[in-house]
Amino acid sequence: MKIDEKRKAGEILGRSGISQRIIQLASDIAEGTYKNAIEKAGQISVLVEAATFDVYWDEKANMGKHKELNVFCNLIEGGLTRDKVICLVDPYNA
DSSP states (O other): OOHHHHHHHHHHHHHHHHHHHHHHHHHHHHHSOHHHHHHHHHHHHHHHHHGGGSHHHHHHHHHHHHHHHHHHHHHHHTSSOHHHHHHOSSTTOO
């Protein structure tokens, strides 16, 4: 599916629809297995792409991507431990 089609679906869902879908998927992740988590994360990534129809939502998604990339950099450089990264949503505020 092309990005234009994903954006069209995003416009139909709107900000609240995309958010509600992600919340529902996240809830399913919390109740599932690690394999289920990866599958649902794939679904969430499609919703994030659909959110690019909206400049504000696109900016919010990019902020989240940059936060996680920063976590990865700190993990590789030794500033964060594996356990902190795995166990905490915000490993900087432990």
